[in-house]
Amino acid sequence: MHILSGGRLQLKKQIYLPEAAPDEIITLPVSCFLFRHPQGNVLFDTGCHPSVAGNPEKRWGDMAQSVVPVMGVDDNIVSELRRVNLTPEDIDIVVNSHLHSDHCGCNEFFSKAKIYVHADELAIARDPALEGRGYFKADWDHPMPIIEVTGEIDIFADGRIVLLPLPGHTPGLTGLFASLPNSGAYLLTSDAVPLRENLDWEILPTNTWNPDLLTKSFTEIKRIGKSGAAVVCGHDLAQSSTFKTAEEFYD
Numbered sequence: 001m002h003i004l005s006g007g008r009l010q011l012k013k014q015i016y017l018p019e020a021a022p023d024e025i026i027t028l029p030v031s032c033f034l035f036r037h038p039q040g041n042v043l044f045d046t047g048c049h050p051s052v053a054g055n056p057e058k059r060w061g062d063m064a065q066s067v068v069p070v071m072g073v074d075d076n077i078v079s080e081l082r083r084v085n086l087t088p089e090d091i092d093i094v095v096n097s098h099l100h101s102d103h104c105g106c107n108e109f110f111s112k113a114k115i116y117v118h119a120d121e122l123a124i125a126r127d128p129a130l131e132g133r134g135y136f137k138a139d140w141d142h143p144m145p146i147i148e149v150t151g152e153i154d155i156f157a158d159g160r161i162v163l164l165p166l167p168g169h170t171p172g173l174t175g176l177f178a179s180l181p182n183s184g185a186y187l188l189t190s191d192a193v194p195l196r197e198n199l200d201w202e203i204l205p206t207n208t209w210n211p212d213l214l215t216k217s218f219t220e221i222k223r224i225g226k227s228g229a230a231v232v233c234g235h236d237l238a239q240s241s242t243f244k245t246a247e248e249f250y251d
């Protein structure tokens with residue numbers, strides 16, 4: 001497992017921690033996770049589109065006012081893959097944890113991949129009322145085959161990479177449980193747990209789609225964490241500073 005950057009954003013801390021001061025701004029890392037499995041290369045999330053580094057309004061419209069990219073022009077998954085001597089064509093499977101723009105913004109580059117995404121997430125992304133409100137067709141509506149996930153899926157049927165629905169932030173949010181031979185187990189939670197505080201104190205972000213489902217997902221994540229898996233948050237700067245660099249990896 002290689003952890004690669006998919007960009008960097010700033011937004012109001014209140015979005016994740018409602019009791020934070022109204023003017024407090026936090027910086028969010030955007031992460032993508034590459035698995036070099038013997039049966040194929042799997043990428044969990046594709047981060048932000050490169051164009052938002054220079055002209056976020058063009059792709060994001062008004063959303064660029066509240067979710068502000070603070071990333072260099074090379075801070076995206078396409079550039080990051082070069083650090084591990086891969087190109088987007090080398091990726092066999094892309095898993096999108098959900099279809100918000102900072103998690104699937106680079107899907108268009110993965111032209112050889114099958115795209116795994118939850119059926120309920122596709123349904124909400126297709127809702128015309130939500131176009132431009134976190135969801136953008138330009139991110140996810142491409143000719144590559146989409147495999148619609150509806151429950152738990154063990155991608156290679158060997159327990160190494162298992163997709164787990166963790167709804168609440170969005171209807172189809174899907175986490176990834178990785179069992180690595182030497183480094184142990186990791187649960188990639190994406191925006192089910194944006195910051196560690198959200199899980200530890202069971203604080204529901206203000207951008208939660210369904211509070212009851214997210215609370216249930218917290219319980220499930222804690223259960224898996226207690227069983228020994230490292231819980232990897234979606235946008236926690238403190239935690240991301242402890243990640244190994246792209247060229248290093250978790251084996």
Ligand SMILES: [Zn+2]
Nearest residue numbers: 098100169191
């Ligand atoms: Zn999201």
